[in-house]
Amino acid sequence: MVAAPSPMGAPDASGRFGSFGGRFVPESLVPACMELETAFSEAWADAAFRARLASLLASYAGRPTPITECPRLSAELGVEVVLKREDLTHTGSHKINNVLGQALLAERMGKRRLIAETGAGQHGVATATAAAYFGMECAVFMGEVDVERQALNVFRMELLGATVYPVRSGSRTLKDAVNEALRDWVASVETTHYCIGSVMGPHPYPYLVRQLQRVVGDEAREQYRERSGGRDPDVIVACVGGGSNAAGTFAGFADTAARLVGVEAAGGSAVGHGVPGIVHGMRSLFLQDEEGQVLEAESISAGLDYPGIGPEHAHLAELGRATYEAVGDDEVLAAFQVLARTEGILPALEPAHALAWVIRAARDGTLAPGTKVLLTMSGRGDKDVAQVKEMLA
Amino acid sequence: MVAAPSPMGAPDASGRFGSFGGRFVPESLVPACMELETAFSEAWADAAFRARLASLLASYAGRPTPITECPRLSAELGVEVVLKREDLTHTGSHKINNVLGQALLAERMGKRRLIAETGAGQHGVATATAAAYFGMECAVFMGEVDVERQALNVFRMELLGATVYPVRSGSRTLKDAVNEALRDWVASVETTHYCIGSVMGPHPYPYLVRQLQRVVGDEAREQYRERSGGRDPDVIVACVGGGSNAAGTFAGFADTAARLVGVEAAGGSAVGHGVPGIVHGMRSLFLQDEEGQVLEAESISAGLDYPGIGPEHAHLAELGRATYEAVGDDEVLAAFQVLARTEGILPALEPAHALAWVIRAARDGTLAPGTKVLLTMSGRGDKDVAQVKEMLA
Amino acid sequence: MSVQAPHDDARTRATGRLESALRERRAAGRKLLVPYVTGGLGADWVDIVRALAAAGADGIEVGIPFSDPVMDGPVIQEASQRALAQGATPRSVLAGIASAEVDTPIAVMTYYNLIARAGDKRMAAELARAGVAAAILPDLPLEEARPWCAEADAAGVETVMLAAPTTPDERLARLAQRGRGFLYAVGLLGVTGERSQLAESALAIARRCKQVTDLPVLVGVGVSNASQARAICEVADGVVVGSALVRRILEGAGPDGAGEFIGELRQALDS
Amino acid sequence: MSVQAPHDDARTRATGRLESALRERRAAGRKLLVPYVTGGLGADWVDIVRALAAAGADGIEVGIPFSDPVMDGPVIQEASQRALAQGATPRSVLAGIASAEVDTPIAVMTYYNLIARAGDKRMAAELARAGVAAAILPDLPLEEARPWCAEADAAGVETVMLAAPTTPDERLARLAQRGRGFLYAVGLLGVTGERSQLAESALAIARRCKQVTDLPVLVGVGVSNASQARAICEVADGVVVGSALVRRILEGAGPDGAGEFIGELRQALDS
């Protein structure tokens, strides 16, 4: 496998990474997407914007997050694991990096209302948080099933001043929440910014969100080099729902020799079991039936419960620059417990997927002894403790 | 009020801050306390120890934590509030600063078992976390009433490998958990380090814990000066349970002109309603009856539900160098909601006490318009969301 | 910038069956009425299509239900879900259309994934084979439409383009240029569904569309009753009526009720 | 270092009532037996004190119940809680002691807060007035004891010091020097409570205490039955028996049962 030069550059003019991406949205939204594309590229080139974002990330969200060595876990596995600690950010996951950037962008575009989809509630809470900080209106769409399962996160969003709309259509989960957010946006596009939660949706979102998340990878690379006398890790591992933490992490290492591994939930493995399709504004890989009806993903981790994957990942998979693995719920539960016991860190169930793969790969020899692994700890497990308790009972 | 020179120095040889402190423990524990005193003063003077602790705090716990401006809250109150963000540390409160230091000290003393008391579970989780990280055995004592109220934190500690012992004596809450931890320690002192969770207990704990927590104040002072062209805040505010986050914060500013304000729960106001007594190894202020029987504290915030206060606070109160205020549950709930809505930050109920006082003082003119307030956000509110939801229902 | 140059021009256009029918009727001074019905919804949906034709529809829009219909409001979402639950597939809907044997030109309305999954070429051929005149694909905007349009053009399937209130003038012209059958003017910012009040934007977009094109301009989305339809037809060439009809069908109107409702609208437009 | 110089020396010592009684009996070859009972526990606790005296106790330890008894295990915790719930206060317990009118010297055992709250001087006077010979304060170690000891000495109340298995030799000597009444050798690392096995540490600490002092050395904590008491008395001058007795009282033994149990121990030690 030879890495193409700069495999994680900007998408082409049509918003495509290879054959994936694009902008498949109702005509009503096309101008807004174009406006966003322009606004983002101007803002991204504007030192003042970048400085304001950096300052917000530092003073509000708690960046830089450290990298943490895992001596006891590493000893147990025989491979050297270092974590990038997105779990230490404000609101407890990498999602905050994205929402602060998008809220700042919305402000710049004169939009004072944010909408977002959410599954378990992480991205919803993050968006509501940014909206509170900026004094913006906020509406969060959440499948009715998830509203019931995640009553506390609903309350959290309400405390933050957001209105949570239970979505009663379709499977009443994340996929339908995205649909509903798009429907709201179709109606509100003139005043509203749709704050998409991952590297998905119509162009420029997959690129925009990846750029906002690349702070994870860029920081990690610098920190890792500083710690290791200039060396890069051998393997970079991150979980993949839509793929934003993985994309942000990979972006920092795409031009190194490091192997990039995205880990999906076995029940939501868009790379493993998906086929190309056009859903939620993008051409990418989706779980779907023979006719093209989208299937529901199934995972213990609400954040990975998405039947698609960001288009850039589909592209990286096609290129072979990144590989995508799938792990099952049992392995994930075991990984969750191992990290708690050995390092005193309760991972979110999503990054516990990444760890589950590392554990499996270390045991079956896929990762040679001594391999240097950097794993993005995309969020903290506090949100999942009640669920894990029930599952282990 | 003229600040005495260095009002927050070391205690005297008997472990006293003024007339408070000391070491009132069973004879079995006296040698262990002396050993700890010596070990700590050696370790604290040892650059290698300090460096190892600093590195652990940075790479594992996420220090330095930022200070965060609160533009919308400040506009609403008319005073300028800046938060010191201990809520962004690993495990979500300042407690981690203390436990990592003590665990490192325990390791240095050759002790491979940690015990701790806990109320709601914050310190218990923090201790279990440190024990997991260091591969130590861990036992946490928790009142039976709290075990029932905080089942998720019990599970968290168990995930981290700790054994949680429900305490069935007395009021079956925090105070009794301390008793039980002391009883365990009496029996296990040769192999066990008692990791006390606040600036309380027999000498050297109040001093030791304050020194471990002063990183909060020292960082905040430097950060605040950097942000404000060398100026210090006018007022430093922190909540007070045992008083560790307040002591750590105050220590950074004791030699400035800043006014120091500790905020207690009205139902646990040891300075407001306590009298001198000797409990849990120290002479300090305690809620007690005419005979000297210790009373239970009552607060919505489990972390402030302690009938005493650290001896150094009793001393600072006596000196007048710090003042102690009390706020009621309703003000606290309101403050919790205000911060969520204006700044997108869910505070733990404990620091919501500090904020409640700031709100009251800004409204009644105790704090003049434009006063510069630094408030220690000692922990995040996620642990309290379910409780707040119930209370607001 | 991802805006592409218009990839079509008037010289290569062949006027299709739907467009011819609509132009002809418009030329005769008639206001155009295109009802929408969800394919596969109920055992009698093909009879409903026939009833709509009989009631004076100038064209019929048949939805091929999709799992994730982002341009649709609650009524059509519900209809799609029910149809899917009853086993509707693109193939079964096309078979139904073929079996309807109505003269009124039929346009399918669906989402692009159902086409992409089958393949542009194959689906274009299947549509043609089923006798479908046109396709309306609300999530396939101009910039993404080229591959599909090439196959559709080749197969003789007219691709209806949608214009929205947010579409700038310059773009409107390009949409009209690429559009076949008619220009679908989305009457408001929002998804399909009935509205008690006619949106001002409906008249505005109709006016703007009329200024840039000679194609029949039909306003859809939010056209809920006869008076709204008449008001729009002061400006536009006609209307698409979806949710108001589908709601009645969901409520059990059946072919008779559906025909009756469309008959009323027909009458209102003709009078 | 917070270790203070010993603040007392042998020259100023006045031998108190408890110490005299114990020394005298030891000199007579008798092994010393000091039972512990929680003051205020049950309506008949004063009768129990009398029964213990009658059963041959050489001294009696009466606990003044405290809300937070950190040196006590479950049995004495339970007894303290019950006594407090029944309204026991330092004053009521002292009144009970005064009313008992036993010749056997009585030592109160309590926690220092109850003394500090009243004031050292006042509480010393109250103890003396109630006829209490001595005080045992397990949370008042040598370094903190000076103010209390000064008042207690002045009031003629003997302050019993405790020695633990972890106490280093040098410190043991200072404890013994400051101790009055007897030297309380804590038999194990742990809180009060019965143990099925005699701890090795009990003999070790007894031996170490005997090496540094001429004071009567009694081992307490974990002495649960006659055979343990006898084994200890091979080395020590006597034993303090607490939880084993208090458990029986909690179980309803009453004055008779309490007296019977102590009588058995007495016999075992005397035989």
Ligand SMILES: Cc1ncc(COP(=O)(O)O)c(C=O)c1O
């Ligand atoms: C902690 C955490 N990690 C990962 C994810 C998955 O999202 P993504 O793949 O976009 O990083 C989520 C989504 O909610 C999350 O909460």
Ligand SMILES: Cc1ncc(COP(=O)(O)O)c(C=O)c1O
């Ligand atoms: C977040 C938080 N703040 C404050 C406290 C009170 O402790 P202290 O007064 O020692 O800072 C606690 C105790 O659990 C806590 O969890």
